[in-house]
Amino acid sequence: MSKFVQRKKNNMKFPLLLLLPPLFLLILSCSALPDQQRKVYVVYLGEHKGLKTSEEILDDHHSLLLSVKNSKEEALDSIVYSYKHTINGFAALLTEEEARKLSNTEGVVSAFPSEGRLTPHTTRSWQFIMQEEGFKVLDSDWVQKPKKDVIIGMLDSGIWPESESFNDRGMSPPPKHWRGVCQEGDAFNSSHCNMKVIGARFYVKAYEAYHGALNRSTAFRSPRDNDGHGTHTASTAAGRPVAGVSALGGFARGTASGGAPFARLAVYKVCWPIPGPNPNLENTCFDADMLAAFDDAVADGVDVISVSIGAVGAPPTFAHDGIAIGALHAARRGIVVSCSAGNSGPMPSTVTNLAPWMITVAASSIDRAFDSPVLLGNGVSIMGQTVTPYALKSSVSYPLIFAGDAVVQGTPANVSGQCLPNSLDAKKVKGKIVTCLRGAGLRVAKGLEVKRAGGAAIILGNSVPNGNEIPVDAHVLAGTAVSSDSAIALLKYINSSSNPTAKITPARTVLHVSPAPVIASFSSRGPNRIAPNLLKPDVAAPGLNILAAWSGSSSPTKLEDDRRRVKYNIYSGTSMACPHVTAVAALLKSVHPKWSEAAIRSAIMTTATTEDSLGKPLTDASGQVVGQLVYGSGHIRPEHAIDPGLVYDASYEDYLLFACDNSGDQLDPAVRCPRNMHDPFALNYPSIAVGTLYAPQTITRTVTNVGNGSAVYHVSVVEPKDVTVKVVPTVLKFEKIGQKKRFTVTLSVRGRFDVDYEEGSYTWSDGIHVVRSPIVLKS
Template structure:
């Protein structure tokens, strides 16, 4: 999906890569029309116009709009029905980048990606490099492979990589047990249970079919449930492996009247609002443990599930999604990824009527809007903000826009406490990058860290890429510097030292994009590391003026610690607070 301000030739498709695998395609593949819903949802999040009365089954009702609601938009279709697990082919992705560059787009929103790989083998990294060369800002999803460390994808420094976090809206649905203890979950179920009636409550493990394993039954996998055991009961299924909405379908097919979806340990407290096909509530891990305990300790366990409602003002918020992929960057450890986080949980946006809201074959319902979660949803939030920034500051480079977004982000939630992970532990820059996006502050960041095309090519040189590999990115032969650049001094808005041996001095340069002023430095030291900056004060007399400074990190007694530690560097003139994360790992 692309955001544009200028007229273009029109949306299009790229099918040659896909056709080379599956053979000749019929004419339906030549249309960019969305048959999946993912494209409609992400496009409208970034650039959808104002639409009153938007809702999902009357939940979340209000006026919908995208981040840049007055933008022209163009969709470039590159993903098709999966073949051997692949659905977005490199040739088609690169062809779409070429078309977008030719059409003169301003912002490119890329809600796709794969496993992190070397940049010269990464079609999104290659395509986005050429887009950035033309002044196009490229925003990418961080991936949905969390909460494990080192899972973040789309990690090139010229991309804006976006993680996913919650917003202060939820759709609570309560599970009320026979002992009058209730547990709050979430759902977008439309079917209510009869009021004032309790139903038998059963663990899906106890409902397994004769030929099924206990593990598969507990996950409510297809064919794992015995209808004679399930009929008329509320079934408790465990999250994992198969789709959350498919678990509800399997429960319904087996005759269940409702489903409680309990998180596994990895999912922690992350609960998502899904349009289940039967009365259902998705609860967190702790609540799930309590409900399973109730079932196992009660002769006749019974329960009720309330119909979901819309609630706003949730606290704490934002909270990092359990699914959002995390750093460190496994391809270029000197670059912190993700760069930023934005809302990506239970996001309501436009949807195709070619699919039901669950994207499952069994779902015959149709909706104009749908609630979906993923870094695919957080990416276009940032894309919409970038569209506005491009309008306000048309001369800013893609790197300056990225810097403005990163250095003005927040790392505290709406209770003024540090942002948490889904398991209620304190989140780190490996979850949220520089923090949660604040669009209004990004309009006037004060200072920016800028980078040029040659800076990026020198970055590739420092990675040891060959002339042939670099030629993938450069239109003409590029001669690397005789002395490779120090990656620690790459002028990125964050500072990462992945192999710290006790002492290092690095440099940065900032450009004034605001009013004249004097900035003073403030440091929060990483544990076991002392950070000093020279000079400690920067005075700017005009817009566009640049000032360099050095940052020295000295190791103190770290108690033998070999893990990452985090701090921050802030330049402030009292009006602006230009904050950069500091990430250090002892070598």
């Protein structure tokens, strides 16, 4: 047992209340009052007006609270956070009626509940990205390019600082603009920060106000990561190169490196385990805690913020979205914010993190597989994939059974083949290979159920929407996973044979798999439900089967009964895609320190590719060609983004007007929304989306020359079906760097759409740079 886990358990020897901070004791006392309807609300007030001290800001917040409370003491006791740096607002324990009164008060933008609706959404991925751009390896020039010492702020589940990915050998002291701290707590002290991880904080007040005191036998009340998610994303973004890394005894062996190994890391732990029998399986993150982290991160001096977190279910409007509010204040100060798109695909309109002042990232595959073929008793071989270190005897055939034929009595028919907990009959399963279907429940938990029932191995069959996409799992027993077509073939064999058998071949790592990248089926899709005139997601990046550092306090499956511990783990999700874009943003920030956050986002978007490694259009896991509602502008190309030629810029005021026009939110009390609609297409964004095109629509855009001093750009257009696209002028002439040119794009429907959305693009090129912008519209 590690000394850190041992120390965590020893904490439980002390009375719990002695471990709680005074503020939380106040929250406990408040929750014990007769009114049991109080919960944490975020009260957002926009920007701070004038120069005020922290005490003056706190007094303002208390005064506002006093307008709905019965006494000064009650107002003081109710406050959870007072946001004092860049965000003006607070979080407090309020009743629904108190929140309603505050929301109608002059100067209050919004008051919304903080209820844990947010959830957390490599050796090969960076090498694959570079190969796609014509490079054979992650070359030293990539590391040597930086001109500015960049700090990445990671809002996630914390960090495991002992990981070799976070060593600081040869690194200089933090840059002068760093103003953060290394906050101490359970199994974490100031010595755990170094020249790589230069700061760490944690935010748990809103979580504890909702769930009660953190269970410190299962989670660290400190920046230390008990989950693994935060450590994985941090090392993907900025881990130092570590040679000889592999997962689970040899899979994906190579040199692990983040995309920005030169960058510093500042950790802001905002996600915590959901109480329950297996708390590490799912984490939750509260708006109030998120906003406190954003407020500190901006004040601390970070340059880029990475947020692999998003809303569950219907997305909130910008004024009621903690991530959107925090990102807006970060963007105003030039900080690039990268966010995950969500894991609710392949259904449309599932994308989250929808604001234009952030980069929203979809997930794709890389060119690596972990092949583990299944040889059926009839001689047919079916390809599977796995990273479980356990294996059957390859020379022995085992009886093969479908889980639906081995369930205990009372199991509902619609889930009978899905190997849900306590669903399998041990008498029918013992010693056999069990075929389970994806569907309800966690994939790794299905393997645990097969093991509980005495099965020899698991074959996990994809559902049709998942197609050929196989997120590999470190199952707790031997096994492999197969595509939906292979699962159908497997079931046909079982049903047609009186004595079905199978052998499972141990897995091996295979490189240069094609086509790649493929957009992951789980990656959330557009259109944008809050602002239909904005295309989301923005870009795609590797997020399927990504190897990165892991927490020493968490098993590779996160299952409570899995006692294994690994230093590196393979994980999937748009959470893994997001830090890839974070790293690219850090690279651009280091090379172009004077570029705005909008310019950096533009460079990443306009240089993205819509083709795979074979030069064909991007597809999904089923092999179907997918479009811009799935991947935005395309798949990232970091080297191209360094020199984009032209960029689309935007300001804080532009974002405020966009929110007014597209979501009806007035995000800053000092900047009134126009009485009449302004222009829903006015934001100078690198893509064009039209929620509904009733009549000809002219959209104005402005580009800034950041390439050659003298350049001539010509436009080319790919028209959406049954739509005429006219760009005026068709030629842009630049005499110097920094010069701006305006043009218009007019869209006109010339026929009836065959589908809901049609897609096209327009591209500016000077023969060297290719600056592409997608067009998506609905008629």
